[in-house]
Amino acid sequence: xxRDEKKLIIDSLTExxxxxxxxxxxxxxxxxVAEVNxxxxxxxxxxxxxxxxxxxxxxxxxxxxxxxxxTLADGALKGFSxxxxxxxxxxxxxxxxxxxxxxxxxxxxxxxFKGAGIDSxxxxxxxxxxxxxxxxxxxxxxxxxxxxxxxxxxxxxxxLQSGQNNLTGVLKTLAERDGN
Numbered sequence: 292x293x294r295d296e297k298k299l300i301i302d303s304l305t306e307x308x309x310x311x312x313x314x315x316x317x318x319x320x321x322x323x324v325a326e327v328n329x330x331x332x333x334x335x336x337x338x339x340x341x342x343x344x345x346x347x348x349x350x351x352x353x354x355x356x357x358x359x360x361x362t363l364a365d366g367a368l369k370g371f372s373x374x375x376x377x378x379x380x381x382x383x384x385x386x387x388x389x390x391x392x393x394x395x396x397x398x399x400x401x402x403x404f405k406g407a408g409i410d411s412x413x414x415x416x417x418x419x420x421x422x423x424x425x426x427x428x429x430x431x432x433x434x435x436x437x438x439x440x441x442x443x444x445x446x447x448x449x450x451l452q453s454g455q456n457n458l459t460g461v462l463k464t465l466a467e468r469d470g471n
Contacts, residue, residue: 300348301348304349307352311340313380313383313384313407313410314376314384314407315385315388315406316363316367317404318370318373318402318403318405319371319373319402320370326395329391330391333394337386338377339376339384340376341376342374343371344372346372349372357411358411363406363413363415366406368405369405379428382423384407385421389421389424404417404419409423
């Protein structure tokens, strides 16, 4: 591969990192061709892009970004590396990895999760994968916040409405008792 070809790959990979704020680095070494194709198909069906790159090219592309991914480059870029890219949801690649492993039914955890970059934050190691799969998307967090903000107002309106019926009932009962 010539220098110009490497530069083109680094530039396109840098753009891909900029376009996709959520990316996971995995190791799918030891997979058969059929297993790699099945993993790629699963990724495609779920809206996640999976590509394999040389570690040196990934490291150079990460250096071109505004955020500091040096710990990710040092900790995750060893051996065989494939990258899962997601544009909108930070937990989707983690869910894809876990679902694919479950489908395989093997005791091995392949593809191996090496690290992730999520909105400039770095997560390293297999221990973080389950936690990353439970992250909520921005839309889910906003929906929860709106629900929490609406809750007190709904409770107040509900209490006032139910109190009105109770107060009316009490007054009516008292009036009937006094009238008899």
